[in-house]
Amino acid sequence: MSPDLDVAVVGAGIAGLTAAFELQRAGLQVRVYEAAEQVGGRMATARTHGFQVDTGAEQISPRGYQATWELLHRLGLRASDVPPIGRPMSVWRDGEPRSGFASARGLLTGAGLSPRARLELLRLGESVDADHPERSALGGTTVAEFARSHHRDLHDYLLQPAASFFFWDTARSSAAALLGLQRAVGDAAAWRTYRDGMDVPCLRMAACLDVRTGQPVREVVDDGSGARLRIGDDVVSARQVLLCVPAPIAAELHANPPAEEAEFLGACTFTCALKVGLPLDAPLELPGRPYLLVTPRAEEDVLAGVVFDDVKNPACVPPGKGLLTAYTNTGTTRELFAAGDDEVTSRVAAAVSRYLPGFTHRGGLVHRHRNALPECTPAALAALPRFRTRPIGPVDYAGDWTILRPHSEGAVRTAALAASRTLSRLGSPLPV
Structure with missing residues (x-):
């Protein structure tokens, strides 16, 4: 047949x-x-x-x-359907956002790294083929293991926050995979989004x-x-x-x-992810007007980052409104993944308020991905x-x-x- x-x-x-x-x-x-x-x-x-x-x-x-x-x-x-974001990322350190995360300007602004760590970053010199990370000598080394031989800031304020984009735990995921991905996509200042x-x-x-x-x-x-x-x-x-x-x-x-x-x-194996959209009655922003605030584990217990969606893409909100999307770190994701939407929204909103005091939101849109991204172990x-x-x-x-x-x-x-x-x-x- x-x-x-x-x-x-x-x-x-x-x-x-x-x-x-x-x-x-x-x-x-x-x-x-x-x-x-x-x-x-x-x-x-x-x-x-x-x-x-x-x-x-x-x-x-x-x-x-x-x-x-x-x-x-x-x-x-067309290119106009995928416009440039045109705004920087910031990383939170010592009570304030530091501009230039994951971009060349971070070498000038610091982007959360101490002067000594920035010098060490320039000498890092690890070149990994993003298409074949398994061929790298670092293929069997986790991000955390790789970071131990470098200045602590490189793990706490660069590698760990970068790994959080993939919802990775640095003690499990491969350094070769992370370094290859960073090399392939280049400067975050040039990134785009679909309008x-x-x-x-x-x-x-x-x-x-x-x-x-x-x-x-x-x-x-x-x-x-x-x-x-x-x-x-x-x-x-x-x-x-x-x-x-x-x-x-x-x-x-x-x-x-x-x-x-x-x-x-x-x-x-795959990571899981938890993201919460928080509609706002008016836009909110941080100094430097980043479109994404990265919150390292060294600074924050609940969140991995907050996206200012109306800055990233003004077309995503009604006129005069604002929108944030917060995503949780690996530990909080495991803790809250099976919780109800109200509990997830409450925990996440309380964490966001540490960076945007007094903010109010109109409910929460909770999105769960049980299989978010490959861990690349x-x-x-x-x-x-x-x-x-x-x-x-x-x-x-x-x-x-x-x-x-x-x-x-x-x-x-x-x-x-x-x-x-x-x-x-x-x-x-x-x-x-």
Whole structure:
């Protein structure tokens, strides 16, 4: 009996949609299954009462995102659709925000680093290939271990706060992965955001694809020549299945992965994330008007950072209003992840008030990601080379975790690779 589809894609985040988009352009019959009621995954945007809240990813870079910019061009998005943020990041130290975090200007302003630490930063000299962090001599070294041989400020006011962008614990995640990512994306002063929400490219692609939202896949079985998907009480067959979901979910779904895949799926752990949008009756800002305040663990027990969304993207709020998004540090995330929205909002708002005394907000929009980003541990890096060289089978994968490059560029790049692998295996589409 012939299969129902050429390709079934599981997951309607940017990886799954990009893979489906490219395969459909090549003439294959493709269908996307998404467990949630909306597309976007970790690039989803919530829209309510005129406020636009990016629930996961916040920005992209003009550097190190080549595959993403090529995709945006194919989707008809222009530079004006992804405007520059144009404002700095600040890091909190000793009771005040220090401007220039993660940018070249930080060497002049200090950005929370002492003069001695800045000199040591210039001599750091660690060059890591962001596409192959496993090849670095630092692949088996955690961020915390790497930092021990350097000035304490480099961990407390640079490496740890930078790791918090990925919701990483520096005692678990690889120094090679973090240094490679920082090198790839460059100066934060040049970063951009999507004017109409981070999910814009996902919405563009979904509009021209067969996407079934609210349909969780329960199991995927490789039958040798193709694969079967169990979706509720139904079984769908496909010549190829692409699992474009986080590694822990892929491991649960794939009933019979080969050994080299199972090893990496088991090693590739993910962090969880907790973000709270706080609508305001009027904008609030800090000296220097940063769009993001980083709050290091050396200074703050609850938060990892606060995004001033109306500074980052004025189009995300109604006229005259303001919006903050606060995200918690790893310890608080574990503590509050299962708590009710009211408790989460109360704890987070109390922490924000330490930096913005007297601020009031109109409720809270709580967003949880159980599988936010790959941790990029030394164990995962060690298992990655064998996974990279896996043969092309009826079940394949795409997502930032498949190359341990935890951002949307990693997702888009691996989606293009998965599409290429699929085409090389399937060749021509099913007869209509």
